[in-house]
Amino acid sequence: MSINIIDVIDRLKTRIGVEGPPQTATVEAGHVRRFAEAIGDPNPRWKSQAPPTFLVALASASMHLDDAEDFGKGWLNGGNRFEYLAPVMIGDQVTARSHVADVYDKAGSSGDLLFIIFETEYVNQRGELVARLRGTAIRR
Amino acid sequence: MNVRVGQEIPELVKHPTTRQLVQYAGAQGDFYEIHYDQAYAKSVGLPGVILHGLLKAAFLGQLVTDWLGDDGTLEAFEVSYRGIDQPGRPYRCRGTVTRVDGKRAELEVWGEDESGKRTTVGTATVRLS
Numbered sequence: 001m002s003i004n005i006i007d008v009i010d011r012l013k014t015r016i017g018v019e020g021p022p023q024t025a026t027v028e029a030g031h032v033r034r035f036a037e038a039i040g041d042p043n044p045r046w047k048s049q050a051p052p053t054f055l056v057a058l059a060s061a062s063m064h065l066d067d068a069e070d071f072g073k074g075w076l077n078g079g080n081r082f083e084y085l086a087p088v089m090i091g092d093q094v095t096a097r098s099h100v101a102d103v104y105d106k107a108g109s110s111g112d113l114l115f116i117i118f119e120t121e122y123v124n125q126r127g128e129l130v131a132r133l134r135g136t137a138i139r140r
Numbered sequence: 141m142n143v144r145v146g147q148e149i150p151e152l153v154k155h156p157t158t159r160q161l162v163q164y165a166g167a168q169g170d171f172y173e174i175h176y177d178q179a180y181a182k183s184v185g186l187p188g189v190i191l192h193g194l195l196k197a198a199f200l201g202q203l204v205t206d207w208l209g210d211d212g213t214l215e216a217f218e219v220s221y222r223g224i225d226q227p228g229r230p231y232r233c234r235g236t237v238t239r240v241d242g243k244r245a246e247l248e249v250w251g252e253d254e255s256g257k258r259t260t261v262g263t264a265t266v267r268l269s
Contacts (some may be wrong), residue, residue, distance in 0.1 A: 038167035039198040040154060043205060052201035054212055056194055063231045074184035075172060079220040079262075084213070087262030106241070 005105050005112050008071040014105040015067075022061035024095040032090055039099065050088040052054065055122055055131055056080075059096035070137050071114050078115065078136030086130045091127040101134070114139035141210040141268055143245050143259055151205040152233040153215050154199050161227055175260055186224065193221040196231070196260045200249045203233040204264045212268040214265045215244070219262035235264070243268045 027050055035057050036046040043051070050058075065075075088094060102117040115138055122131040161175045170228055173180035181189045191263035197219045202216055225231055235249040244267055 034163075035167040038160065038163040039195060039202065040160065041198070041202045041205075043202070045205070051198065052196040052217060060169070072173065074186075077181055077221055079218070080197055081216070081218040082197075083216045103222075125147065138149065 005071050005114055008068060008114060009103055009105055011067050012100065015100045016103060017099055017101075018098045019097055020087075022095050022097045022134065024093060024096040025058045027054075027088055027090050027092045027094060028092045036084065048090055050090070052082060052084070053080075055082070055094070055096070055120075055133060058094055058122075059120070060098075065116070065137065066116060067135075068116060074114075074137040074140055076138040076140060080137045081135075082131075082136040084130070085132075086124070086128050088122070088130050090125070092130075094130065097121050097122050098122075108140065111140070143237055143240055143268060145240055147237040149203065149235045149237070149247065152199065152203045152206060154231045156195070156225070156227045156229075156231055158189060159225045161189060161191065161195070164192055164198075167235060168192065168194060170194070171226075174240065182211045188226055190224040190226055191231070193219075193260070196221065196225065196251050197262075199231060199233050200235075200260065200262060200264075203235055203249060204247065204266065207235070208266060210269075212245075214264060215267050216265040217262065218264075219249075219260055221260055223253070223257060223259035225251075225253055225259050237262075 035054050082083050098120040101119045104115050106113050118135045120133045164191050178188050232252045235247045239246040247264045249262050251259045251262050252258050
């Protein structure tokens with residue numbers, strides 16, 4: 001039995017703007033190769049550079065989701081926005097920092113939907129901001 | 141590269157399989173069961189396993205980077221998932237140029253299912269070299 005969506009939203013709202021623990025990972029050649037194979041993209045460029053959406057494989061793109069699971073029965077991905085400021089190359093060490101940017105509800109055709117907006121910034125080993133990601137997780 | 145408003149970029153047709161969803165789950169590290177466990181997917185009201193939204197985003201990313209080749213870079217890329225897609229059905233990625241401003245161009249990109257329904261819609265901003 002789902003609990004009241006308002007209670008879940010109130011609880012999640014206290015997380016807005018609070019940054020989760022940073023996650024650092026090395027962009028490994030084997031991981032990029034497996035990712036490129038999985039998406040079916042044979043572009044030889046991905047032998048040295050990470051494909052555009054690879055960043056989501058490097059560090060979890062969402063956070064603080066356990067509380068949200070008190071509402072509804074499943075997750076949907078509503079959308080993603082990637083912004084690229086510098087290429088991510090194999091061998092780079094990338095640190096991802098995420099926070100919840102917004103939480104709100106919307107009436108859907110088959111009941112209430114809970115929206116959680118996440119934002120992540122990715123910085124490389126030289127301290128350069130390489131990308132930003134915004135994601136919309138939907139609990140239904 | 142000569143780019144003009146209204147230009148349609150070469151389409152990319154993908155043929156996702158359940159095997160590919162498992163492969164992608166492993167590569168991304170997203171093990172949510174709706175992408176590989178039929179019984180689980182049905183238990184949460186889905187018709188069966190469905191494609192990861194981010195896999196569809198990756199397909200649309202490939203659409204743009206294939207078109208650009210060495211003639212430019214992707215600066216920004218935004219997608220909204222409007223509908224579910226199941227493996228075993230072709231997924232057609234398409235795009236058109238909507239704006240050209242000097243070296244920068246904007247595109248509308250989308251993925252459509254067999255019936256032509258746009259289940260993923262988005263935009264891409266590229267910088268031409």
